[in-house]
Amino acid sequence: LIFDGLGESFRDLRAIYNLKIPVTIAITPGLKFSKNIAYIAKRCGFSVLIHLPLERGKDISSYAAGKYKFISSSLPKQQVNKLLRYYLDYLRIAVGVNTCISSKDSRDPVLVKTVFRALSKRGFVFIDSRAIPKPVADLAHKMEVKSAYSEGFIDSFSDTKDIKKKIHDLVNKAINKRKIIIIARPKKNTLKVLKREAPRLKKEVSFITVEDYFGI
Numbered sequence: 001l002i003f004d005g006l007g008e009s010f011r012d013l014r015a016i017y018n019l020k021i022p023v024t025i026a027i028t029p030g031l032k033f034s035k036n037i038a039y040i041a042k043r044c045g046f047s048v049l050i051h052l053p054l055e056r057g058k059d060i061s062s063y064a065a066g067k068y069k070f071i072s073s074s075l076p077k078q079q080v081n082k083l084l085r086y087y088l089d090y091l092r093i094a095v096g097v098n099t100c101i102s103s104k105d106s107r108d109p110v111l112v113k114t115v116f117r118a119l120s121k122r123g124f125v126f127i128d129s130r131a132i133p134k135p136v137a138d139l140a141h142k143m144e145v146k147s148a149y150s151e152g153f154i155d156s157f158s159d160t161k162d163i164k165k166k167i168h169d170l171v172n173k174a175i176n177k178r179k180i181i182i183i184a185r186p187k188k189n190t191l192k193v194l195k196r197e198a199p200r201l202k203k204e205v206s207f208i209t210v211e212d213y214f215g216i
Contacts, residue, residue, distance in 0.1 A: 001207060002098060002127065002150070002183045005051060006041075007031030012186035017044050019194055021207040026051040026098045029090040042093045047209035049127065052087055052099040054115065071115070073108040080111065084118045095211055096125030096146075098183075112136060116143040125214050129183055146214050151177075154184040154194075163193045167201070174205050179213060 003016055004026040010033060016023060024047040027038045038048050053070045069075075071083050088097070097119065119126055120143050128136070128149040140147035151173055154166050174180045184190050201207075 001154075002026055002049065002181065002210065003186055004098065004129070004183050005185055006037050007034035009033070009186075010037065010040075013037050013041060013044075015191045015195075016046075016186060019191070019198055021198055021202065022046070022209050022212070023207065024049060024210040027091060027094070029053075029087050035091065038091050038093060045209075047211045048091060048094050049210065050087060050091055050094045050097045052097040052115075054099040071111075073111040077114075080114060081118075084115065088118055088122060088124070094124070095216060096127065098127035098129055098150075100129040109139070112139060113143070116140055116145045119145045125210060125216070127181060127210070146216075148181050148213070150183045151180045152182060154182060155187055155190040158187065158189055160189050160193050163190055164197065167193065167197060171201060171205055179208070181210075181213065 001021070002024045003012075005028050006012055006025050007028045008031045013025070016025070022045065025038070025041040026049040027034050027041075028051045042048055054072075069079075069083055071080055071087075075083070088094075116126070116139060124145070126140055126145050126147040128147070130150060137147060137149075151170060152166070154170065155163055156166065157163065170180065170182050174182075184194070
């Protein structure tokens with residue numbers, strides 16, 4: 001279970017810790033408390049990932065610390081490498097990244113190879129937040145990057161009944177596949193349902209971190 005997009009609130013991390021299950025935390029670089037939350041999460045026994053902003057060449061105004069750019073095939077090679085270095089060096093305790101390879105970016109072998117080359121140098125794992133396209137998965141393997149993809153978001157919908165149903169559907173999938181990766185956001189209803197369901201879920205499946213998943 002990966003909780004995505006942390007860095008803005010210590011309250012989110014506290015609520016995740018109170019679930020009393022091993023999880024992985026994906027940190028968004030540049031948010032107010034990104035680095036502090038990452039290091040506390042590591043001390044809590046969680047795996048830490050960097051949420052890599054890999055998108056279709058958009059900028060967003062700021063994430064507390066100034067300009068924040070998406071890595072995109074529309075950027076010059078020098079700028080792509082500069083952004084990659086910044087994001088991948090942001091947290092020394094990170095074991096990998098999670099992101100979404102868009103259909104556009106997956107068709108750009110130069111960009112994808114650049115990203116995987118940088119991940120390989122650092123020994124980082126790669127988690128695709130949606131469904132990793134087969135050519136991208138093949139390329140990751142070829143470039144010796146350990147990769148996996150998420151089977152889905154727990155909280156695609158915000159209603160507690162929908163969240164509960166999605167959790168149990170994914171638990172059944174985990175039982176059938178032996179192990180899977182799923183993603184959640186630290187939303188109030190998500191944490192509420194997980195807190196309530198955790199005792200029962202732990203009787204059906206074992207929660208593990210990304211480090212345990214890959215054996216690193």
